[in-house]
Amino acid sequence: MRLAIPHQQRMPLAIAALGFLFLGLFLLYPLFNVFSASVLDADGEKFTLANYFKVLGRPFYRAAVTNTLAIGVTATLTTMLISVPFAFALARLPVPGKAAILALAAMPLVLPSFVSAYAIVLLLGRAGIVTQWLNAWGIGFGSIYGAGGIVLVYTLTLYPYVLLPTMAGFKAVDVSVEEAAQSLGSSPRRTLWTVTLPIVIPSILAGGLLVFIETLENFGVPFVLAEDMPIFAVEAFKLFIGETAPNPSSAGVLGVLLILTTAAVLLIQRRYLSARRFATGARAAPPILRVGTGLRIAAAVYCWTVVLLALVPFFAIVVLSFMEFRGPVLHPNFSLDNFRILFDRSTRPLLNTLLFATMAAIAVTLVGVPIAYVVTRVRSTLATVLDVIATLPFAIAGTVLAIGFVVSFNSGWLILTGGPLIMVLAYTVRKVPFAVRSSSAILHQIDPSLEEASISLGRSPLQTFGRILVPLMLGGILSGFVLTWVTVASELSATVVLYSGSWRTLTVVMFQALESGGGGVATAAASTLIVVTLLPIALLYRLVRRYELS
Numbered sequence: 001m002r003l004a005i006p007h008q009q010r011m012p013l014a015i016a017a018l019g020f021l022f023l024g025l026f027l028l029y030p031l032f033n034v035f036s037a038s039v040l041d042a043d044g045e046k047f048t049l050a051n052y053f054k055v056l057g058r059p060f061y062r063a064a065v066t067n068t069l070a071i072g073v074t075a076t077l078t079t080m081l082i083s084v085p086f087a088f089a090l091a092r093l094p095v096p097g098k099a100a101i102l103a104l105a106a107m108p109l110v111l112p113s114f115v116s117a118y119a120i121v122l123l124l125g126r127a128g129i130v131t132q133w134l135n136a137w138g139i140g141f142g143s144i145y146g147a148g149g150i151v152l153v154y155t156l157t158l159y160p161y162v163l164l165p166t167m168a169g170f171k172a173v174d175v176s177v178e179e180a181a182q183s184l185g186s187s188p189r190r191t192l193w194t195v196t197l198p199i200v201i202p203s204i205l206a207g208g209l210l211v212f213i214e215t216l217e218n219f220g221v222p223f224v225l226a227e228d229m230p231i232f233a234v235e236a237f238k239l240f241i242g243e244t245a246p247n248p249s250s251a252g253v254l255g256v257l258l259i260l261t262t263a264a265v266l267l268i269q270r271r272y273l274s275a276r277r278f279a280t281g282a283r284a285a286p287p288i289l290r291v292g293t294g295l296r297i298a299a300a301v302y303c304w305t306v307v308l309l310a311l312v313p314f315f316a317i318v319v320l321s322f323m324e325f326r327g328p329v330l331h332p333n334f335s336l337d338n339f340r341i342l343f344d345r346s347t348r349p350l351l352n353t354l355l356f357a358t359m360a361a362i363a364v365t366l367v368g369v370p371i372a373y374v375v376t377r378v379r380s381t382l383a384t385v386l387d388v389i390a391t392l393p394f395a396i397a398g399t400v401l402a403i404g405f406v407v408s409f410n411s412g413w414l415i416l417t418g419g420p421l422i423m424v425l426a427y428t429v430r431k432v433p434f435a436v437r438s439s440s441a442i443l444h445q446i447d448p449s450l451e452e453a454s455i456s457l458g459r460s461p462l463q464t465f466g467r468i469l470v471p472l473m474l475g476g477i478l479s480g481f482v483l484t485w486v487t488v489a490s491e492l493s494a495t496v497v498l499y500s501g502s503w504r505t506l507t508v509v510m511f512q513a514l515e516s517g518g519g520g521v522a523t524a525a526a527s528t529l530i531v532v533t534l535l536p537i538a539l540l541y542r543l544v545r546r547y548e549l550s
Contacts, residue, residue: 030409038252068231074147094288108159111534113221114492119317122519146229217233217398217400237497321523361482368435492510
C-alpha cells in the first residue's frame with residue numbers, strides 16, 4: 001500500500017532529500033574519510049590506533065595541541081574583555097557616531113585575518129617600521145612572533161564576533177529587571193554587574209565560541225607569526241603535504257583532534273547554558289542611560305580607539321604596497337613596482353579569485369536558501385537534523401575539510417582533484433551556514449499565512465516560494481551572498497590544500513610570496529584583495545539603502 005504524500009509537503013521533502021544528498025556527499029563523506037584515515041595503517045587497509053599513539057606520543061605534536069588551545073582561550077578572553085564594554089557603550093550610552101563606529105567595527109569580519117598578520121609583521125617585526133623607529137629612540141621591543149603576536153591579531157580581527165551578539169543582548173534586557181533591582185537599593189553599577197551582565201552571558205558566550213572555533217581552524221595567522229611554534233592547523237597541513245603513503249594517517253589524526261576539540265567546546269557551552277536560566281520578559285527595551293560628559297567622552301574615545309586600532313593593519317598594507325621592496329626589505333620610496341610585478345606575472349590569480357568567489361556565492365545561495373526554508377517552516381526531526389548538518393561546517397577547519405576532499409575525490413567513481421570544481425565545492429560546503437542562517441532569520445519574520453493564501457489561490461508551493469518568499473527574503477539572501485563572496489575571496493586554509501596548477505588565487509600568491517620573501521608582491525596582492533572584498537560590501541550597502549528608501 002503506497003502512502004500518499006500531501007501536495008504541500010512534496011517540495012519540502014524534495015528539498016530536504018537534495019540537501020541531505022549534497023551535504024552527505026560533500027561534507028559527511030569527506031569527514032568520515034578523515035576519521036578513517038586516522039584509524040587505518042599507512043596503506044589504508046588495516047584498523048589501528050597506532051597513528052594516535054605515534055602522533056600524541058611526540059612532544060612536538062602535544063605542544064601543538066597545548067599551544068593551539070592556550071592561544072584560543074587567551075584570544076577568546078581578550079576579545080571578551082575588549083568587546084563587552086564596547087557593546088555596552090554602543091547599546092546603552094549616548095556615544096556620538098554610533099552608526100559609523102558599528103560599520104567600521106564589522107569590517108574585520110570580511111577582511112582576511114592573515115593580511116592583518118602580515119601587516120603586523122611589517123610594522124612590528126624584527127625589521128618593521130615601528131620597531132626600527134623605537135630602536136632609533138633606544139626603546140627595546142620584544143618579538144611580535146609567537147603566541148603574543150597571534151593573540152594580538154586574533155583580538156583585533158575577531159572581536160566583532162563578540163561585539164555584535166553582546167550588543168544585541170544588552171538591547172534585549174527587560175528594563176523592568178533593572179528597575180526592580182534599583183528599587184531594592186542596588187546602585188546602577190551594582191545592577192550592571194549583578195543583574196544586567198549575567199543576563200547577557202549567553203550572547204557573550206555565543207560570540208566567544210565563534211572566536212575560539214576560528215582560532216582553532218585558522219591557518220594564515222599562525223603561518224605568518226608562529227615561526228617555530230607548532231600550531232594545530234599548520235601542522236596538519238604540513239603532515240598532509242609531507243606524507244608519501246597512500247593513507248594520510250598522521251594528518252587524519254590531527255584533523256580528528258581538531259573536530260573533537262571543537263565538539264567538546266560546543267558541548268561544554270551547551271551544558272553550562274542549559275543548567276542556568278537567563279530569560280526575561282523583554283516587555284520594554286532598556287533606555288539610553290543618562291551619564292555625565294566625562295563618561296560619555298571616555299566611552300566615545302574607547303570605542304573609536306578599538307575600531308581604529310583594528311583597522312590600522314589594513315591601512316598599513318595599502319600604504320606599504322606603494323613603497324619599494326627589495327626582497328623582504330622595505331625602503332620608504334613611493335613605487336608601483338609591486339603591482340607591476342604582481343600583474344606582469346599573471347592576472348590569472350585575480351581572475352580566479354573573482355570567478356571562484358562568484359561561483360561559490362551562487363552555489364551557496366542555491367543550496368542554502370531552500371535548506372533555510374525547510375528548517376524554518378517544517379517542524380520535524382528531519383528538519384532539525386538537516387539544520388544541525390547544515391550548521392556543522394562552522395565547526396570544521398578548512399584544512400581538515402580540504403584534506404577530506406583530497407582523500408575522498410582523488411580516485412574512485414568521482415575524481416575532482418586537479419581542477420577548479422573541487423575548490424568551488426569545498427567553498428560551498430564551508431559557507432552554506434551563512435546562507436542558511438541569514439535566510440532563516442528573515443523567514444522567521446515572514447507570516448506563513450502569506451504562503452497559505454497564495455497556495456489557496458491555486459499557486460504551487462514552488463511558485464509561492466519563487467514569487468512570494470524570495471522577494472521578501474531578498475535582504476537576507478543578499479547579505480548571505482555578499483558575506484560568502486568576501487570570505488571565499490579571502491579563503492586560505494582550504495585553498496592552499498586544494499589548488500593546483502594555474503588555479504592559484506590571490507591568497508595563494510600571498511602565501512607563496514611570504515614563503516619566498518617577496519614582501520612587495522605580498523603587499524600588492526593583499527592590497528588588491530582588500531579592495532576586491534570591500535567593493536561588494538559597498539555595493540550591498542547602496543542596494544540596501546535604495547531598497548529601504550523605496
